[in-house]
Amino acid sequence: MSGKPELKGRAARLARLLPTGPGQAARTPFVLLVVLLLGGGLICLLVLNSALSEGAFQLDDLQRGTKNLTDEEQALQRDIDAYSAPDALQRRARELGMVPGGDPAFLDPDGTVKGVPSAAPGVRLPAAHTPMVLAPEAMPNGLAPTPGR
Secondary structure (H helix, E strand, C coil): CCCCCCCCHHHHHHHCCCCHHHHHCCHHHHHHHHHHHHHHHHHHHHHHHHHHHHHHHHHHHHHHHHHHHHHHHHHHHHHHHHHHHHHHHHHHHHCCCCCCCCCCEEECCCCCEEECCCCCCCCCCHHCCCCCCHHHHHHHCCCCCCCCC
């Protein structure tokens, strides 16, 4: 007899359902499949982790660049505000030789003049800047002036 005990009843029926001996499937391919799946999963996690880290570094660089550009924009806006201030405009205008204007005159839609214009204080108008009268009745000979006369 063999060294195996003989099974009876329910145990015998179950033993007939399970394969024994040389017909049993080899465990090596299954073990290799499990090892390959686990190794592939670990490699995929490593690649994914590297990609996320690279994205985080790029995000940090972009945020730093945005902060620098925002600081530069604010500095430029402060410069614009300083140059646009009324006292700065007045100081630069005086440096260029400009003076405050005189009293203006206004024209109504019907052509009448309101107000009396005056020159800016401290400015002398040369004769070349006096306006020429264009009304023909105001000319001594009654003729309208022509260009070049």
